[in-house]
Amino acid sequence: MIRLQNITKVYPMGKRKLTVLRGINLNIEPGELVAIMGPSGSGKTTVLNLIGCLDKPTSGSYYLEDREVSHLSNAELAQVRAQKVGFVFQTFNLLPRLSALANVELGMRYSGGSDRHRAMAALDKVGLSDRANHRPTELSGGEQQRVAIARALVKDPPIILADEPTGNLDSRSGEEIISILTTLHSEQGITLVMVTHDSNIAHQCQRIIHLKDGQVIEEEAV
Numbered sequence: 001m002i003r004l005q006n007i008t009k010v011y012p013m014g015k016r017k018l019t020v021l022r023g024i025n026l027n028i029e030p031g032e033l034v035a036i037m038g039p040s041g042s043g044k045t046t047v048l049n050l051i052g053c054l055d056k057p058t059s060g061s062y063y064l065e066d067r068e069v070s071h072l073s074n075a076e077l078a079q080v081r082a083q084k085v086g087f088v089f090q091t092f093n094l095l096p097r098l099s100a101l102a103n104v105e106l107g108m109r110y111s112g113g114s115d116r117h118r119a120m121a122a123l124d125k126v127g128l129s130d131r132a133n134h135r136p137t138e139l140s141g142g143e144q145q146r147v148a149i150a151r152a153l154v155k156d157p158p159i160i161l162a163d164e165p166t167g168n169l170d171s172r173s174g175e176e177i178i179s180i181l182t183t184l185h186s187e188q189g190i191t192l193v194m195v196t197h198d199s200n201i202a203h204q205c206q207r208i209i210h211l212k213d214g215q216v217i218e219e220e221a222v
């Protein structure tokens with residue numbers, strides 16, 4: 001499903017250049033649950049952004065479901081994201097003036113329009129249908145992350161990418177979020193890729209990819 005071939009990513013920094021990824025080769029199979037680990041600055045989030053078509057590689061090839069997507073236009077990449085990928089971020093990225101339900105409905109904006117029944121069903125999957133009319137400021141951190149997961153789920157994407165999904169949560173809320181994500185993976189067959197610093201979370205996945213200095217240094221089966 002996901003195949004990165006000799007991917008590099010270089011950012012211009014004035015007269016200098018910052019090389020973040022150095023020849024990444026990576027395969028992720030449909031329905032796989034994968035953790036990406038590594039120290040700060042190792043390239044974890046950059047890899048996730050490339051997989052999610054939020055960014056383009058400087059060189060190399062990226063195949064998503066056997067389609068080479070690394071050289072698509074921004075509009076074409078947006079369409080791929082709308083159809084194929086759901087995102088869960090560390091900072092939740094909810095709109096504070098909208099209810100939980102309205103935030104989830106936003107997940108369908110670029111994939112066929114809003115559907116309140118589907119949005120409510122997505123909230124129900126994460127155990128939050130009773131909080132549908134609450135705004136983010138009226139929700140705990142764990143509840144906000146559940147809303148974010150529902151927003152990612154509502155368009156039924158085959159891939160969910162989670163960037164430090166428990167990073168802003170206490171340990172109990174974090175455990176609940178990981179339980180929701182792993183249950184969704186096992187029940188719905190979603191391909192789930194998580195960036196995490198937490199080895200306990202990583203070892204709940206099927207495989208751990210270790211990055212260092214922009215390179216894959218180890219792949220560990222769990």
